[in-house]
Amino acid sequence: MKIYLVGGAVRDELLGRPILERDYVVVGSTPEQMEALGYQQVGKDFPVFLHPESKDEHALARTERKQGQGYTGxxxxxxxxxxxxxxxxxxxLTVNAIARDQxxxxxxxxxxxxxxxxxxLRHVxxxxxxDPLRVLRVARFAARYHHLGFTIAPETQALMQRMVDDGELATLTKERVWQEIEKxxxxxxxxxxxxxxxxxxxxPLVMPWLNEWTSADGQCLKARLAQLDPQDNDFLLMSFALWQCQAQLDDYNLEQDFKVPKAxxxxxxxxxxxxxxxxxTQWQPQTIMQIFNLLDASRRPQRLTLLCKAARTFSDELASRCDTLTHALSLAANVKAQDVIALxxxxxxxxxEMDKLKIQAMQALFD
Structure with a gap:
């Protein structure tokens, strides 16, 4: 039995990037032998095992034969x-097909x-x-390593185009598509x-709400995304940028039609x-109270946090107002229901009455 480190860990090590997880291939073994050594099997379609101590994934060396359509066939x-x-x-990809022995x-x-x-980035x-999912994976790798100057090999780009033209992406589940988008x-x-x-x-098959990428709205979106902190470039902020560019998000039910998570x-x-x-134009304690009520911020302060996370990217004025919102929520928290009931x-x-008292408390931020 021989064990090899493979895939992303080897690739990122060679690129000088942090290694987030380590995957291994095991050659010359069987499921019974792995279990006898204390490995825990977790894969159903093919044997993947967790190391008894490190819990790193160890997969038995395998080959695949296509049967049917889609990425599961x-x-x-x-x-x-x-x-x-x-x-x-x-x-x-060839960059993901390098192994390191013990x-x-x-x-x-x-x-x-x-x-x-x-x-x-070249296909092996x-x-x-x-596997149509690989079209999305290559797009993701092209994005992840764009700052390092990576490009897609012409022959790989041509193969991806044929896969799209043949309708292969239509076989992907919305949940699996979302996973690649989120990554x-x-x-x-x-x-x-x-x-x-x-x-x-x-x-149109993957993110139709971004289908106008080359239009005026698309150019606006690119400009907005360029202003965002890469650490905050998540779906919320992308949607915010889209909305500011007047894209028609209301035409889509993202949660039902595209399995975008409820949060x-x-x-x-x-x-x-x-x-x-x-x-x-109105910015006063009553305005803040209106926002708090819209978001149920007293019970779900994380909703206010997300709002401010997006709003801060839009202007210095909104960033300042978000600071005020944060302080106001602390002041509002001092108003207790039992005190009002006692009256x-x-x-x-x-x-x-609680809202009135909260507004009075927040007035200190405007005096």
Missing amino acids: FICDFAPNITLEEDLMRRD DGSLIDPYQGQQDLEARV SDAFGE SLKDGAIDVFSEVLASLNAL YCEALRDLQAALPVLQG GFKGPQIKT
């Missing part, structure tokens, strides 16, 4: 006689190091075309991710409801 073979080179051949030596049968040096084999959002380069998909005419959709609805109030108020009167 594969039959896996994980016999002990499968070689490392056969396992690496099934991977998407002595530290690199095994690179598909010239991944050469492509790393040339800053090229024609098997790439059997790219967290990488902080959704603009590059979207541009790659736009170049393939794939945006993101709720944050966008909060922006649509509260941001106009925050931007208004004899009941039912709906309690909230009305």
Whole structure:
């Protein structure tokens, strides 16, 4: 049995980037042997095991055969006689098909190091075309490593275009598509991710709310995204930038039609409801109370945090108002329901009187 470090850990180590997780391929073993050594099996479709101490994933070397459509239509073979080179051949890009053995030596049968040096994303084999999810993965890698000068190899771009033209992306589930979008959002380069998909005419299938990427609104969005802190370039802020550019997000039900998580959709609805109030000409304690009520900020302060996170990117004035909102929420928290009840108020009167007291307390921020 031989164990090799593979994939992203080797790639990022060679690029001098932090290694976030380590994945291993095991050659010459069986599920029974892995379990006997204390590994815990977690994979159902093919054997993946957790190391008994580090909990790093160890997958048995395998090959795949396409059967049916989509990214799930594969039959896996994980016999002990499968070689490392056969396992690496099934991977998407040459830069992800480099392995390191336990002595530290690199095994690179598909010239991944050469492509790393040339800053090229190139598919390993024609098997790439059997998995439509890889179109999104390449777009994501192109975005993640754009700042390092990486580009997509022309032959890989052409293969991706054929996959889009053949309708392969239509076989992807919305949940799986969202996972790739979210990963790219967290990488902080959704603009590059979207541009790659736009170049393939794939945006209508993946993110139709960004389908006008090359239009005036699209240019506006690019300019807005360029102003954002890469650490904050998440879906909320992308949606905020879109909204400011007058894109028609209301034409889509992101949660139902595209499986965007509820938390993101709720944050966008909060922006649509509260941001106009925050931007208004009237800025006084009553305005702040209106925002707090819109967001139920006393019970769910995280909604106010997300609103301010987006609003701060728009102007210094809104950033200042967000500072005031944060202080105001602290002052409002000092008003207790029991104190109002002790004064004899009941039912709906309690909230009305509490709001009055909160407004009085917040007045100190304006004096």
